[in-house]
Every structure is written in C-alpha cells, then in structure tokens.
Amino acid sequence: MEIANFCESFMIFRNGKEAFDKLKAIIIADAKLPDLILLNLNMPIWDGWQFLDEFIKIP
Numbered sequence: 892m893e894i895a896n897f898c899e900s901f902m903i904f905r906n907g908k909e910a911f912d913k914l915k916a917i918i919i920a921d922a923k924l925p926d927l928i929l930l931n932l933n934m935p936i937w938d939g940w941q942f943l944d945e946f947i948k949i950p
Contacts (some may be wrong), residue, residue, distance in 0.1 A: 898926070911945050918949055922929030
C-alpha cells in the first residue's frame, strides 16, 4: 500500500478489541475515521467478526 501510494497513513492494531476501542474513541471524539478498514478474520482476542458485530452498534 505504501509503495503504491494508496494512502498517507496507517493505523495498525494487534487484535480486534484494540481496534474497536481505538476506533470507537475516534468516533466519540468526532474525528475522521479511516477510509478503509482491513480485517483479519482470525485476529486474537476478538476476531474480525466479533469486531464487526460490535462496531456496527456504535451510533
């Protein structure tokens, strides 16, 4: 993605729960969310499905 100049910055999280917590904080702060979220369906702690189940509940 960097080589292709696809985007200017990246946010990398080690598990689904960490991603949810950080992205929820961005939403609460009314800041700009990433344009694209890539998920690994086999992430530890929360997998990609668990992340999505909770993420869609955020108003």
